[in-house]
Amino acid sequence: MARLDSPFRIGDVTVPNRLYRAPLLECAGNGPDAVDRLVAELEPAAAAGAGLVCQGATIVRGEGGCAAPGMTRVHDRRFVSELSTLTEAIHDHGGRIAVQLEHGGLRSMETWHAGYREANPDLRQLAVSRPPRLLRAMAATGFLDYDAHVLSTDEVYELAADFGRSAKYCADAGYDVIHLAGANMGLIHQFLSPFYNRRDDEFVDGVRFLEVVHDEIRSRAGDVPVMTKVPAETAAPPVIRRRLSAHDAVGICTRLVEYGYDAVVPVNGSVFWDASIVKGRYPARAWRDDRYREGYAEAFGGRLRARLVALGNWVESKCYAFDPAWNADLCRRVRRLVDVPVLCEGGIRGRGEMERLLAADCDAVGLGRPFYAEPRLPARLLSGDGDDSGGASEDARVVCENCNNCAVPQATGADGVCRTPAVLSEAGRLRKEGAYE
Template identity: 50%
Template sequence: MRVSLLASPLRLGAREAKNRLYRAPVLEVAGNGPDAARILRRELEPSAASGCGLVFQGACLVTPEGGRSAPGLSRVHDRAFVLSLRPAVEAVKAHGALLLMQLGHGGLQTMELWHHAYRQEHPDLATLAVSEPPWWMKALSPLLDLSRVRVMTDDELRALAEAFGAAASHAAEAGYDGVHLAGANGSVFQQCWSPVFNKRTDAFGGPTLRDRSTFFRLVVEAIRRRTPRDFLLTTKVPAETEAPFFVRDALSLDEGAQIARIAQDAGVDAVAPVRVGVTRDQATARGAFPEIAWSDPRWQKGYDAAFGRARKHAVKAANRVAAKAIPFEPAWNAAFCRAVKREVSIPVLCEGGLREKAEMERLLGSGACDMVGMARPFYAEPRLAWRLLHEDEDARLLCESCNNCTIPQVTGAPGVCRTPEILAKRGEMMKRGAYGPRE
């Protein structure tokens, strides 16, 4: 019998993951209410209980206001709130998984820019940018409201870096094994690295990637200063290969690999390279145009609130175009991971379109990466780890990347699979005991 690399342990910084399978960060929509710990436990524990070696909690915001890229994200600037998540943390870790909280800030790309109702509810909230928005964003006005954009001062960027450190210290105290920086998907980190968004001439900008890494280095320093020595620190790393043709200077694959090197030099324990665009778009989660999700009457009120009645149709059309322009590819980040592996000696985490066990074993075996992760498939099968670890090499996950789960989330809807055929298949598999013993 062939040895499964997926099931073999991996050294991650000062810790060890019991296998090479991880749950990539996706929205849990846990918010900051009294139910946050219960929701997080419900969303995260099945992945750990079914065998995942590493679990990433989806993006959490490090500031008390602003920076929010989607509804339902938790804010983790408040120590008492983070400590209240302990029951969820303990439940996940009791299964032997490592648990990392993802920390983020949307910078320019936040709800103040695109969410109609949120803008009206927060009339005084500024949108904090690294530099003046590029011309093509200005051309998209009034689809995007740039009237409240303010370029961050040197002091504000330094304070934001410290906020990452403070949030990480709360996470350490609550029992998390580490934090994962939201380094891609249009975040403030990507905006600092990208020449498209960073035109600064002060300490945070400049012609080279190293010049534009000052913010990232300050964040890493703040986290290392405020957390124990064995606390894990990982990050996503972007390459803006899916930028539209009219966007000049987008980060290439090679520049993405250099960023991974910079992250390693700064003291990061592992990197997850992802090919993205320059806005929060289909490139992050490639898949089909989600017709069912767009036409479902249950979400129309929420779409009206999110996009505005008239603009909703423009957003839907743009989503249709993006789904065609950036099609699904199995393991679409594998080549980027290989390029990063040539640059760094720390573990490289591969995610994006991984659906077949044989392919995961191949990627691990060929040295393309050190761990493999999935995001949407966990919505479709919260206990998929059991199948991957116990079934033969021909095991295939149910998720069809149709994206019916993603669009309703702009309304604050929970992250669940919304495709009836997939849910029916999951039900059959559950009856057959495919997900292991139920706790």
């Protein structure tokens, strides 16, 4: 039985403990302050003891593909070389850092962000296949707009090469692990999903794309460890018949491990970009906040449409209530079949829960949104402020209330920060007591 504070290996990289900061939106962009913003966002987790820090989804091309405003792009060697400042900061604290590579495909801003579409009228989404009929019908409402370019076979290989080039730049800048964004409805997920993938070439088998990406990374970046999220579309509405089952996801994980992937992150979700990937309460405070009202209107095409999106968000909150460690069962099924680390994230909130997960379900545990309220959270979960053995007490828990007020404003380009007074008050109290030292 592994403890939270024990090391493990991803490929040839030793990670000093099994608590990691899962990928989030840093909203740092590529501007002159991007590196400083990323350091400010990510270094506290390493300074507080996180064994692995995952930089959130970064885009492998110079235009298009961003699923939200403010995503960083890593297509440019010169810019990525400057990120060595970030990797060195993480290494100075004894931590390891992964970069999550992504392209949004049909989930990109050129689909859903009205203001972005108006400013970039010639920008088309990249698509695995023609958008599914249901999505095309939804576009008639005006909330979505599809002008998709379906990738040819040669273009798929070129896209895989872009992942390989970006991985090379990142490895040269000191990143320890390459983490592919294989879930949450991004383009890799769209290759894997039978809902999206109706191709008639070799890539009708979506795993083939991940195999080609793996080969590109290996040929360009050497032996840098490679891991990926793998989706099960278990939360998709019953009307969606073509979907990835949990059994399918387990099979994909085993195939990828056999092919050479160094770790996997199995996750449950849907075929849509919805609350199934965050779960929790309706973020009423965020929707009422006057600071973001105009940003919502710009993103969704007017105030009325923004209110309708908020209503849909409320409905989703009823369908996807918070479920502790909601990926644990899927991770356990994968862990029984593979001999590489299985990382688990999604709804993990307490030290005792983490130890139980490590006993049976996974090899490392990740937290995302709780870091918005507690940037130095690992200090509380790993430090000796609880039991006689020097470890944190079993009842140590995050202060996050799963209210999602941190996430919704990011549609406007706002930073990912906690905005719930009661949560911030509790974090402030803990800070005054020295809990994060």
